[in-house]
Amino acid sequence: MTTTVWVDGRFVGEDEPALVALDHGLTVGDGVFETLGVVDGVGFALTRHLARLARSAAGLGLATPDETLIRRAVAEVLAHAGDTAQRLRITVTGGVGPLGSGRTEGRQTVVVAASPGGHGPTSKVVRAPWVRNERSAVAGLKTTSYAENVVALAYAKERGADEAILANTVGELCEGTGANVFVERGGELVTPPLSSGCLAGITRALTLEWGAEVGLPVREAAPGELTFDVLDEVERGEAHLLVTGSVRNLTPVVELDGAPVEPGRLSQRLAQLFAARQRDLVDP
The missing domain is CATH 3.20.10.10 (D-amino Acid Aminotransferase, subunit A, domain 2)
Known part of the structure; x- marks a missing residue:
């Protein structure tokens, strides 16, 4: 399986280190995400998914994710992935934070990835x-x-x-x-x-x-x-x-x-x- 991965403005390999060790999404799960199907090279219902991403972020107390940035990243990832993309995932975390549950407000981490992987009819x-x-x-x-x-x-x-x-x-x-x-x-x-x-x-x-x-x-x-x-x-x-x-x-x-x-x-x-x-x- 080949996954196209974009992290904070750059493409990285599937197994290439890309997040800092103290990213709050990694240490305590302080993040939100959306998974979309891909139809003819386009993320299906992207607008609805981005609206729900913002609602989830608000529910966690995270700042509203940068929709313009995410839309640009989605376009770049899908163009790079080509016909292989069937699944698209957008992840936004609180960024660098303490080891505990407390949060330090700072730049969020944004990850967009596309991969094969559909589902059967039943x-x-x-x-x-x-x-x-x-x-x-x-x-x-x-x-x-x-x-x-x-x-x-x-x-x-x-x-x-x-x-x-x-x-x-x-x-x-x-x-x-x-x-x-x-x-x-x-x-x-x-x-x-x-x-x-x-x-x-x-x-x-x-x-x-x-x-x-x-x-x-x-x-x-x-x-x-x-x-x-x-x-x-x-x-x-x-x-x-x-x-x-x-x-x-x-x-x-x-x-x-x-x-x-x-x-x-x-x-x-x-x-x-x-x-x-x-x-x-x-x-x-």
Whole structure:
């Protein structure tokens, strides 16, 4: 795999040292990031991703990232990467800081990288034995403090899956390690509300918007409507599951906890709609 990496204004090799040892993103995870899919050499929904990057930074107490700089870096990286780019990542950290959690205001570190690495048309998931804390100080923020997702995804990979689905602390369905989740049942497609602690996914939002535009029954659930045991319905074939993300797009679930499950018809229809819209609207 070849990754094109840009750090603070210069290209560096994949294995070339580029960050200082006391970068606060490295020492304590004090940073934010966005991952985008790449469509025909362009970062998909870049404007929405940059807006969420700014929201995450504000939630951490970081200064607003320099959007002009980041847009220029994205253009340079994608031009350099060429046709190999399928995934784009933008990372902004607090820059040099103390060894502890306290922060010293200074120049932020900006990293933009592009690499191959798409996703297949379907997903296999497992139920994670851990929960998402919907009352966390960083709930709903896309931060570089990602260790719990690394652990949960490794748990899924060990069981032949590509995503782990988590509940929150009150037993509601929440999200995956890097994806939002929709449940298809009763003739409609429903996703957990943001109050569950899930990330406000870009693909999640576009699925809701584009589905509604063409009259498909897709909506956000009311608080408490989707409990984690809805996955039992999926297991029994009474409901279906769809996961969404910026690189996977919309992928119907075909396996839950190692057992095959049927993808839903509405889920498949939304996946087709999204693929068509994505080709026409690169920055919706």
